[in-house]
Amino acid sequence: xxxxxxxxxxxxxxxxxxVRSDLNVPLGDNGxxxxxxxxxxxxxxxxxxxxxxxxxxxxxxxxxxGRPKGAPDPRYSLRPVAARLGELLGTGVRLAxxxxxxxxRSIVDSLADGGVALLENVRFDPxxxxxxxxxxxxxxxxxxALVGExxxxxxxxxxxxxxxxxxVFDVARVLPGYAGQLVLAEIEVLRRLTGDxxxxxxxxxxGSKVSDKxxxxxxxxxxxxxxxxxxxxxxxxxxxxxxxxxxxxxEAEMIDTCKRLLAxxxxxxxxxADVVMAEEVTADAPTHTVLAAQMWEGWKGLDIGPITxxxxxxxxxxxxxxxxxxPMGVFELPPFAVGTAxxxxxxxxxxxxxxxxxxxxxxxxxxxxxPEDGFSHISTGGGASLEFLEGKELPGIAVLERA
Ligand code: ADP
Ligand code: MG
Numbered sequence: 001x002x003x004x005x006x007x008x009x010x011x012x013x014x015x016x017x018x019v020r021s022d023l024n025v026p027l028g029d030n031g032x033x034x035x036x037x038x039x040x041x042x043x044x045x046x047x048x049x050x051x052x053x054x055x056x057x058x059x060x061x062x063x064x065x066g067r068p069k070g071a072p073d074p075r076y077s078l079r080p081v082a083a084r085l086g087e088l089l090g091t092g093v094r095l096a097x098x099x100x101x102x103x104x105r106s107i108v109d110s111l112a113d114g115g116v117a118l119l120e121n122v123r124f125d126p127x128x129x130x131x132x133x134x135x136x137x138x139x140x141x142x143x144x145a146l147v148g149e150x151x152x153x154x155x156x157x158x159x160x161x162x163x164x165x166x167x168v169f170d171v172a173r174v175l176p177g178y179a180g181q182l183v184l185a186e187i188e189v190l191r192r193l194t195g196d197x198x199x200x201x202x203x204x205x206x207g208s209k210v211s212d213k214x215x216x217x218x219x220x221x222x223x224x225x226x227x228x229x230x231x232x233x234x235x236x237x238x239x240x241x242x243x244x245x246x247x248x249x250x251e252a253e254m255i256d257t258c259k260r261l262l263a264x265x266x267x268x269x270x271x272x273a274d275v276v277m278a279e280e281v282t283a284d285a286p287t288h289t290v291l292a293a294q295m296w297e298g299w300k301g302l303d304i305g306p307i308t309x310x311x312x313x314x315x316x317x318x319x320x321x322x323x324x325x326x327p328m329g330v331f332e333l334p335p336f337a338v339g340t341a342x343x344x345x346x347x348x349x350x351x352x353x354x355x356x357x358x359x360x361x362x363x364x365x366x367x368x369x370x371p372e373d374g375f376s377h378i379s380t381g382g383g384a385s386l387e388f389l390e391g392k393e394l395p396g397i398a399v400l401e402r403a
Contacts, residue, residue, distance in 0.1 A: 001400045004048060007152055007178045013056030014113050016147035018175065020167050020396075021045040022157035022182075022380055023063040023081045023118075026363065034080050038363050041159065042084055044380045048156045048180040049089065049116055058111040060146055061085075061118045062099075062167045063157065070126030072098075082118045093118050099125045100142035108146050119146075122167045129165055140170035147175065156180025159359075159381035161396030162388075168396040177400045182380065187397065189355055189377045190388045198320035198353065199225055204312070204343060206231025207326025207360065210254045216325075219390045221265045226319075228270050228312045230304045230328035230339060237262065237271045243293055246277065248301040270312065274305030276329065276336060283333045303329025304339035313346040322347055322354040324361060325386065331364045341368045348374030357385035 007017070023045060028037040036042070052059050068076040082095035096104035096119045107117045122128045127139035143166070144151065153175035155161065160168050161183060171177075179187075201224045205213055210233040221227065229237050232249035239245050240258035262269060272292050277299040278285040289305045290296065304312070309328075316322060324347060328339035347354050348370055356362055357379040365378060372378060379385045387394060 001397075002176070002178045002403065003184055004051065004154060004178055004180050007154065008051065008055050012052060012152070015057055016060055016108065016111070016151045017052055017057045017154055018060045018062060018143060018147045018151060018171065019048060019052065019154045019180065020157045020160070020171070021049070021061050021063045022159035023061075023078065023085070024065055024159060025081060027066075027080065034075075036080055036084055038366055039084055039088075040362055040366060040378070041380050042081065042088060044182055045156060046088055048154060048182060051181065052154070053089070053091070053114045053116055056113040058108075058113060059116040060108055060111070061093075061116060062122050062143060063118070064123040064128070064160070064167075065121050066123075068121060068123050070123065070129070072120070072124045076121050076123070078118055078121050085116070085118065089116060091116060096120050100139070100146060104146060125166075127166055129163075133170075136166040136170045137174075139166040140174050143167060143171050144174045151175055153177045154180045155396055155400060156182050157396075158183050158186040158379070159384055161381070161394045162384040162392070164395040169399050172396070172399040172403065177403050179397075179400050183397070185377075186379055186381060186385070187388070189379070190385060192353070193321070193323055193355060194389060194391070197223075200319050201321040202226045202228065202315055202319040202352070204228045204230070204316070204322065204324040204347070205326050206233065206328045206340070207358065208232040208249060210236045210251050210258065213326065213386065214254070214257060215390045216386045217261065220323075221261070221268060224268065226270060226315050227265075227268055228315060228343075230272060230308070230312075230343070231326045233326070234272050234304070235301055237269070238292055241271065244295055244297070245301060246295045246297055246299045248295070270315070272304045272308040273311065274307045275301040276303035276305055276339070277301050278335070281330060281333065283335060285335070287335050302333075303336040304343075309339050309342040312343055316343070316346040316350050316352070319350055319352040322350065322352045323389070324354070324356050325358040325382070327360055327364045331368065337368060340364050341370075344368060344370050355379060358382040
């Protein structure tokens with residue numbers, strides 16, 4: 001697989017380089033328009049962009065934001081992202097008003113050496129996510145045409161490398177493709193986890209759904225020493241143990257699978273011993289903490305309780321390798337953020353090699369004010385890192401390896 005270093009060694013001064021970055025940041029409304037609530041992904045994309053710009057490339061960035069329905073939608077414009085990217089780079093970043101249309105062409109044409117431009121949300125074009133190879137190929141051809149004959153493609157959007165999409169996969173078949181610095185860093189970390197991780201190897205899994213994470217649970221269980229379960233998914237495991245879970249998030253169709261996992265690997269899987277409950281998912285709802293076996297009808301479990309956090313903390317303190325994906329509770333609301341904050345702090349305090357994967361988990365680390373350098377690595381890709389750990393082929397990486 002060719003990398004950014006190879007491209008820089010070839011020389012990029014004056015050449016146009018298309019970079020696929022992952023700039024899919026959470027937006028909140030501050031009343032005066034959309035504001036970025038967590039710019040982690042923008043900051044993670046800077047090293048590759050800076051190195052290209054410093055070497056005199058004319059950098060054309062393509063990225064997506066949210067899930068627009070294949071048509072321009074001002075709610076998903078990359079405008080706030082272009083502004084923040086420009087601030088962080090310390091140069092302005094001009095935003096094209098379209099993906100590959102007249103505005104994109106004119107902005108790319110006017111790029112100076114070392115300049116950076118951003119194309120509008122690539123998912124405004126329905127061909128980006130089309131199942132049809134020819135449609136995606138058409139968009140990839142237009143993206144490639146923007147950078148011209150001497151152009152190159154740098155794949156740096158780790159969060160999307162598991163997607164077979166025009167700006168991730170197809171474009172690497174029409175332009176010489178190189179892996180960017182972020183993609184390389186992410187792969188190196190995940191290889192360490194799939195290779196021969198130092199033991200005890202502890203995986204902390206939470207988040208909303210078991211069904212999202214089942215494949216990774218199955219593939220990790222044989223290799224981990226402990227799986228600590230929290231978040232919304234723990235209630236399906238608790239139901240599999242025969243406990244009542246009130247109105248908590250429950251995936252009834254997954255109960256049998258959880259029963260099988262507990263039967264096969266029950267010695268490795270830890271499920272909460274106590275739970276923080278409320279009737280409503282609001283910041284001011286009255287809460288009660290109960291033993292897992294005593295959950296109330298009509299109440300929802302929204303966080304792990306203190307006994308559980310303590311037990312998980314003891315396992316984490318002994319670990320040499322930790323992978324954490326998925327918050328332990330509804331961390332967005334302060335009354336249900338305690339379990340996540342405590343487990344995260346225990347990971348920071350441990351001596352283990354620790355990796356955080358998952359968009360919401362990474363956002364939780366920052367929202368809870370934990371030091372980012374307290375973890376060995378915070379992955380920018382949720383789905384991509386899970387699929388890598390499952391051992392699945394990632395189309396955006398495979399296409400670079402085949403080139
Ligand atoms: P990640 O993006 O890190 O992979 P997920 O997307 O799987 O994580 O899950 C994150 C979401 O799970 C958060 O929005 C959080 O509020 C929710 N969640 C955590 N615990 C619970 C719970 N007990 N009940 C309902 N939702 C929960
Ligand atoms: Mg998520």
